[in-house]
Amino acid sequence: MNEIISWKKEYEVGVESIDNEHKLFVGLIQKICSAYDNNVKKEHITLLVKELYKYVDFHFFSEENIMIFTDYPDYAVQKKEHDLLKNQLTNIMMTFESEYIDQANLINFLLSWFREHTTQTDKKLGLFIQSRG
């Protein structure tokens, strides 16, 4: 499964700082995937999900600052999406406390969210920033 998680041209939003942060995010998904492949115990997978959560929190804060500083018109919509994903990740971490989430479910959720986040929402932000020069 690990080989399908790689950086793809379609993920690029055209703003270097955002693309670099997104690349790191792909690296964290790969790390979680490898942990499953190596049958790491679920307590440790939970720790990796927490690590990813903290990085997502940082990344969203950084994007929200960019949106605020550039008067991005869709700020409120995007902020809501960020909050929703953070809630979903919190739920996943809580679920791990009591039960196991299998690799396919977790990785598919993270990848499909990431694909949508980069190719839809952040792409719009990228175009907006580029249009302002």
Ligand SMILES: [Fe+2]
């Ligand atoms: Fe992003």
